[in-house]
Amino acid sequence: xxxxxxxKMSELVWGPLMAxxxxxxxxxxxxxxxxxxxxxxxxxDYEVLSKSGALVSTVxxxxxxxxxxxxxxxxxxxxxxxxxxxxxxxxxxxxxxxWILTSLLIISVVTVILAFFGGNWLIRKIVDVVxxxxxxxxxxxxxxxxxxxxxxxxxxxxxxxxxFTVSGILTGLxxxxxxxxxxxxIMPKALNSFWELYERKASYVGMIGQTEKYxxxxxxxxxxxxxxxxxxxxxxxxxxxxxxxxxxxYAYIAIGxxxxxxxxxxxxxxxxxxxxxxxxxxxxxxxxxxLLGGFILRYVVLVGGQLIH
Amino acid sequence: MTEKISRKDFLMAAGAxxxxxxxxxxxxxxxxxxxxxxxxxxxxxxxxxxxxxxCKACQIACKGWNKLPAEKTEISRDGEFTNPKFFSPITWKIxxxxxxxxxxxxxxxxxxxxxRMLSDNCxxxxxxxxxxxxxxxxxxxxxxxxxxxxxxxxxxxxxxTMACPWGVPRFDDELHAIRKCTMCFDRIDQGxxxxxxxxxxxxxxxxxxxxxxxxxxADAEANGLYTYGVDEVGGTSxxxxxxxxxxxxxxxxxSTVTQKGYESDILMKFAGAGLFVGGAILAAVKxxxxxxxxxxxxxxxxxx
Numbered sequence: 001x002x003x004x005x006x007x008k009m010s011e012l013v014w015g016p017l018m019a020x021x022x023x024x025x026x027x028x029x030x031x032x033x034x035x036x037x038x039x040x041x042x043x044x045d046y047e048v049l050s051k052s053g054a055l056v057s058t059v060x061x062x063x064x065x066x067x068x069x070x071x072x073x074x075x076x077x078x079x080x081x082x083x084x085x086x087x088x089x090x091x092x093x094x095x096x097x098x099w100i101l102t103s104l105l106i107i108s109v110v111t112v113i114l115a116f117f118g119g120n121w122l123i124r125k126i127v128d129v130v131x132x133x134x135x136x137x138x139x140x141x142x143x144x145x146x147x148x149x150x151x152x153x154x155x156x157x158x159x160x161x162x163x164f165t166v167s168g169i170l171t172g173l174x175x176x177x178x179x180x181x182x183x184x185x186i187m188p189k190a191l192n193s194f195w196e197l198y199e200r201k202a203s204y205v206g207m208i209g210q211t212e213k214y215x216x217x218x219x220x221x222x223x224x225x226x227x228x229x230x231x232x233x234x235x236x237x238x239x240x241x242x243x244x245x246x247x248x249x250y251a252y253i254a255i256g257x258x259x260x261x262x263x264x265x266x267x268x269x270x271x272x273x274x275x276x277x278x279x280x281x282x283x284x285x286x287x288x289x290x291l292l293g294g295f296i297l298r299y300v301v302l303v304g305g306q307l308i309h
Numbered sequence: 310m311t312e313k314i315s316r317k318d319f320l321m322a323a324g325a326x327x328x329x330x331x332x333x334x335x336x337x338x339x340x341x342x343x344x345x346x347x348x349x350x351x352x353x354x355x356x357x358x359x360x361x362x363x364c365k366a367c368q369i370a371c372k373g374w375n376k377l378p379a380e381k382t383e384i385s386r387d388g389e390f391t392n393p394k395f396f397s398p399i400t401w402k403i404x405x406x407x408x409x410x411x412x413x414x415x416x417x418x419x420x421x422x423x424x425r426m427l428s429d430n431c432x433x434x435x436x437x438x439x440x441x442x443x444x445x446x447x448x449x450x451x452x453x454x455x456x457x458x459x460x461x462x463x464x465x466x467x468x469x470t471m472a473c474p475w476g477v478p479r480f481d482d483e484l485h486a487i488r489k490c491t492m493c494f495d496r497i498d499q500g501x502x503x504x505x506x507x508x509x510x511x512x513x514x515x516x517x518x519x520x521x522x523x524x525x526x527a528d529a530e531a532n533g534l535y536t537y538g539v540d541e542v543g544g545t546s547x548x549x550x551x552x553x554x555x556x557x558x559x560x561x562x563x564s565t566v567t568q569k570g571y572e573s574d575i576l577m578k579f580a581g582a583g584l585f586v587g588g589a590i591l592a593a594v595k596x597x598x599x600x601x602x603x604x605x606x607x608x609x610x611x612x613x
Contacts, residue, residue: 014471072466073485074463074465074466076485077484081445081463081465085464085466087445087446087462088445091441092442092468094442094466095444098444140579140583144575144576144579145468146471147575148472148571148575149472150472150473150568150571151438151470152471155471158576166590213601214594218590221586221593225582306471
């Protein structure tokens, strides 16, 4: 029995708030990635998605920092201690993450400002490209930060950061889709674009259908990576049976992976039947499930790693 | 229309920045700390399990020298006498008790059951994982052995507790920071041995130069004994000798790869997997786009 085997739920160093931090980090990176890609490669019909992505990214980064501070609590003893987290760049993965998240926040805010006030085409494209690099770094960071922990073999797999990267992109895209009405309300320019889009219902439903296809591709890749992660990391076998987190793990597979795939399939069958409202509603249900699944995945991996050895 | 800033607002903002800026700068002006502090030749402690009688004098001495309070403990029901069973912010040294084998009445007193004890604490790695992952340079390595930490720098992230191969740094819920064995650096600085070594009645703990410790370990290996800490994670300052495998004490097997090597390995494999997965996603997206275009083309031709 090793020292950490005695860890109980009440003694977790990294608990649900840390899982939320990783979840929000993934959403922030994923949402910005989608926002920039859409801005670079899609037409004006997708403008709302791009702006929603930037807004989601901004809010998610800020929320993730708040959640992280609430988790580590050291600021209650040393108020400015968090500034020390910038020190060991690029030596420590947490330092790398701190710099990347800060940079992503700046880029996201700039993107939102450009969305509000308009801006030079070239500047927008440069911001997009820089943001793509940062957002990929962010989603990768949320997994790498765990897999560098040598004391926890459960996390010591290169497939874990790959899994978190794909899951981060998926949850980011999903949250950006879900928040389109909110983004449209906050940003008047996007609002016009949204109403135009909404009036042309076929285009709006078409966008939902198309993003669902991308979500399905990402979900299938996530399933493959999950299988590789479990198959190649010795202690992850316990996830399948015999541990307190098994149930949550199965919930993640059902809620975060299989049901959204089913809903996507269901929606694709409805596409040409004129049941637009049904498509919009079921897509939203699927999106909420993907987000719930994304959080459960991080919770299961984070807590499971500390409890199982 | 632009709004003018009132004089009162300006003075308030200026006043606030005068208060906050020096605090922020004070937090950062300590700069980066070198991961190794050069203070002479690397020392080591050899822990010989075959000599240990389980008196726990080392455990008590650790508490005494470091002024660590006692903690509530309980008798274990799983046949072990390790107490406390695990490291904590106020227990930096534990003696692991292990019954090995089964009691056999026919060979009572001569065979079957063995009692072994292992005095355990921070291994003070030569290339420590905790130092490597700390974002705040709050942990550092002294060239003469100790791995130390500075609470003024600690951000309380707990990363070192996860990165340590042996789960040694323990999180203190009051300080919101970590605490662990310091190898009694304050005694070493005065030319003394670590407190646990100084009280061992059987010389199961011996303080010496690392080179000498490695020679002792090599001799032990040549005599058919097991050693631990010579190569694990790049070597440690605490080298263990035992006549039973260290897995009996729950010490995991580790390769010689250091934390940096471990990180590089993960990163390279992740990059490889990322290229493969990224390529697969792009191919799938392209396939989907082509299919969609073909369907739309068919639809429009059908419509015409």
